Amino acid sequence: MEKEFPKPSVTVDMVIFTILEGELKVLLVKRALEPFKGRWAIPGGFVRIAESLEDAARRELQEETGVKDVYLEQLYTFGEPERDPRGRVITVSYMALSNADKINLSASTDAAEAKWFSVSELPKLAFDHQKIVSYAIKRLRWKFEYTSIAFSMLPEKFTLGQIQKVYEIVFEKRFDKRNFFKKLHSLNILNEAGVKSDVPHRPPMLYSLKKNVPEIMEIL
Amino acid sequence: MEKEFPKPSVTVDMVIFTILEGELKVLLVKRALEPFKGRWAIPGGFVRIAESLEDAARRELQEETGVKDVYLEQLYTFGEPERDPRGRVITVSYMALSNADKINLSASTDAAEAKWFSVSELPKLAFDHQKIVSYAIKRLRWKFEYTSIAFSMLPEKFTLGQIQKVYEIVFEKRFDKRNFFKKLHSLNILNEAGVKSDVPHRPPMLYSLKKNVPEIMEIL
DNA sequence: ACAAAAGTGTTGAGAGTACACCCATGC
DNA sequence: GCATGGGTGTACTCTCAACACTTTTGT
Numbered sequence: 236m237e238k239e240f241p242k243p244s245v246t247v248d249m250v251i252f253t254i255l256e257g258e259l260k261v262l263l264v265k266r267a268l269e270p271f272k273g274r275w276a277i278p279g280g281f282v283r284i285a286e287s288l289e290d291a292a293r294r295e296l297q298e299e300t301g302v303k304d305v306y307l308e309q310l311y312t313f314g315e316p317e318r319d320p321r322g323r324v325i326t327v328s329y330m331a332l333s334n335a336d337k338i339n340l341s342a343s344t345d346a347a348e349a350k351w352f353s354v355s356e357l358p359k360l361a362f363d364h365q366k367i368v369s370y371a372i373k374r375l376r377w378k379f380e381y382t383s384i385a386f387s388m389l390p391e392k393f394t395l396g397q398i399q400k401v402y403e404i405v406f407e408k409r410f411d412k413r414n415f416f417k418k419l420h421s422l423n424i425l426n427e428a429g430v431k432s433d434v435p436h437r438p439p440m441l442y443s444l445k446k447n448v449p450e451i452m453e454i455l
Numbered sequence: 456m457e458k459e460f461p462k463p464s465v466t467v468d469m470v471i472f473t474i475l476e477g478e479l480k481v482l483l484v485k486r487a488l489e490p491f492k493g494r495w496a497i498p499g500g501f502v503r504i505a506e507s508l509e510d511a512a513r514r515e516l517q518e519e520t521g522v523k524d525v526y527l528e529q530l531y532t533f534g535e536p537e538r539d540p541r542g543r544v545i546t547v548s549y550m551a552l553s554n555a556d557k558i559n560l561s562a563s564t565d566a567a568e569a570k571w572f573s574v575s576e577l578p579k580l581a582f583d584h585q586k587i588v589s590y591a592i593k594r595l596r597w598k599f600e601y602t603s604i605a606f607s608m609l610p611e612k613f614t615l616g617q618i619q620k621v622y623e624i625v626f627e628k629r630f631d632k633r634n635f636f637k638k639l640h641s642l643n644i645l646n647e648a649g650v651k652s653d654v655p656h657r658p659p660m661l662y663s664l665k666k667n668v669p670e671i672m673e674i675l
Numbered sequence: 676a677c678a679a680a681a682g683t684g685t686t687g688a689g690a691g692t693a694c695a696c697c698c699a700t701g702c
Numbered sequence: 703g704c705a706t707g708g709g710t711g712t713a714c715t716c717t718c719a720a721c722a723c724t725t726t727t728g729t
Contacts, residue, residue, distance in 0.1 A: 657726035
């Protein structure tokens, strides 16, 4: 702690997930500058000197997507000396989950070009962003299994079918409807919230997530 | 990415666990300088400009404990602007697990005073180190439940009784011997490795961990 | 012989998994 | 009346938890 060392730069980078067109998507922005000019990258930026890491992540998130209240979770800090050709840049990565309806990409001011990509069809990414995205997908699956974060990708009121579909997309496999609903009911985390009646078939029950549901609780 | 921002400092701080005297212990060092002079803190230091985060952690670890090969895992990055009164310091925290036999505290060159503290009797810590230690304990328990990291706190050859004791210390509760051994056997991760014969009772079988055991695998 | 830890099976409860049919609505 | 997703129960398997006595050694 005695002497001054040359300092690295610190950034936050974010893997923003949503469900769109029946697929798990990640938001990418096209880099306008060197290095990796023209390549796709996950959104991020430098941490300001007086702002917390999470504040930096939320600020960047809002600049890119216009969204304020999303689930946000720190993932991992990547700090290989060679990860950025411009010099030493350590990045603290975050993942964000959002409900596609809330996001208005065109309103974003920052990035010249931002686009949703299916996780199964990602382009070549800048820096070590591929590694960050892979890590985020693992964490996402893990969290889906053990917590209720899935609900942050749904509107306030949702049907059981919608939840099941989100799980099926994230895990890339089908679940048995009866077992899935049985499990959800036994967890006792849902409130009934009317019925959805503008559908061309039997009107499904709507549910909302109970308040103060503890985060860790073994969903599947 | 356009302009230069004032840069924060980046440190690594480590929560080093071991089992000693039947208790879970954490290594603390007494701070020789302000701020928090005289307070206990977890060991750590600045990340050098050309070294990776993990290299920095291993270097500090060796300076403090003289130990090279330990289990090391990144935990979380703490970056509240006010966490260090000297200015903006972001710390990447790690946890290390070691087998007490391998550590020789007196050989450490760096810290004036280093001592093992039971996690149940920690003194007031410097900075936000209490938060880091609490986080590390949670992660430790979690990893014990789902992976085989416990074995890195044991010598190469160990008895079933020793493993069980480590689990009992970490979880602060007793397990049923038969169920515990049954579970371990069913995982098929142990090799028999002779018997321990210098004991004043029936000689227990020794075991060693199989090579290439996958890290995640539902232990308990 | 006694102290100390090692070793070993069975039973019951609960959770997970597999599986198929009828229902209510819009068109 | 037909297409579409909604909604529901039972049987089997497997895992987890509870539980007590005998064995082998050193002293």
